[in-house]
Amino acid sequence: MFKFKIDDDLYLKIFNKNEADQLFKLIDSNREHLKKWLPWVEDVKEPSDSEDFIKNSRQQFADNNGFQAGIWYKNKLVGVIGYHSIDWSNKKTSIGYWLGKEYQGTGIITRCCEALVD
DSSP states (O other): OOOEEETTTTEEOOOOOOGHHHHHHHHHHTTHTTTTTOGGGGGGGGGHHHHHHHHHHHHHHHSSSEEEEEEETEEEEEEEEEEOOOBTTBBBBEEEEOOOOOTSSSSHHHHHHHHHOO
């Protein structure tokens, strides 16, 4: 499965179903922070909602229509980044991401975005 090392402390990885609890806990612990920008946060009420996200994002990857990957910093899940759906005929997409509040200002998103653009 897709795993991309950015540096010694940071990598991106497509989610496995067994990571739904970790993802839910990260969202839940950052709910107030994230809901300012991300309306879907209110719909994530239990770990099964994160399981659904993982299932859908794995299908997106399998369909070659973008991906959503966990951002892992020092082997801890700290956020999510990915390509939204890909417009193959015009060769374009957009990048979406979010990061747990305590990891902001560390350069993690900058390094991840640089890796995706490269």
